[in-house]
Amino acid sequence: MIHLTVNGDPHSAEPGPAESLLSMLRNRLGLAGSKDACEQGECGSCSVILDGELVCSCLVLAADTDGSEIRTVEGIADGDDLSRVQEALLAEGGVQCGFCTPGFVVAATHLLDTNPDPSDDDVREALAGNICRCTGYGGIMRALTALREDS
Numbered sequence: 001m002i003h004l005t006v007n008g009d010p011h012s013a014e015p016g017p018a019e020s021l022l023s024m025l026r027n028r029l030g031l032a033g034s035k036d037a038c039e040q041g042e043c044g045s046c047s048v049i050l051d052g053e054l055v056c057s058c059l060v061l062a063a064d065t066d067g068s069e070i071r072t073v074e075g076i077a078d079g080d081d082l083s084r085v086q087e088a089l090l091a092e093g094g095v096q097c098g099f100c101t102p103g104f105v106v107a108a109t110h111l112l113d114t115n116p117d118p119s120d121d122d123v124r125e126a127l128a129g130n131i132c133r134c135t136g137y138g139g140i141m142r143a144l145t146a147l148r149e150d151s
Helices: 021-028 084-091 101-114 120-127 137-150
Strands: 002-006 009-013 047-050 053-056 069-071
Touching: 021 047, 047 101, 053 101, 084 101, 084 137, 101 120, 101 137, 120 137
Parallel strands: 002 069
Antiparallel strands: 002 009, 047 053, 047 069
16 A cells, blocks of 8 residues: 555555556546556656656556655646646647647646746757647747746
């Protein structure tokens, strides 16, 4: 049995020996916001913040998260109020099919939490692990540029 905090709420679970954090979040805790896409850590759609670090939850063993704090896309908004990253993505057309959006929201939130004034290169580096299959990077970059300029 492991105990962890997800989006500020305590949880206990008994993960399987090879179960990923992604599987535990989606299938045991009912948090389906992190998407199950490549399962190889290449697309970023399952990104979460684990003890302050941005990780692909498909590459983390759930059993290794005992005692950890995890923030998923469900924990980014403040209740019904979208975060500034989510608002900016909507305003700039950075949301297309939406499958990659949770990963981008988590990665951008982590970037701005750890570097409030990122350069263009910092933004590109921070989002490099996220793939948008709709080729919507223009809207995503405009959203983050707008956030940086508003800071």
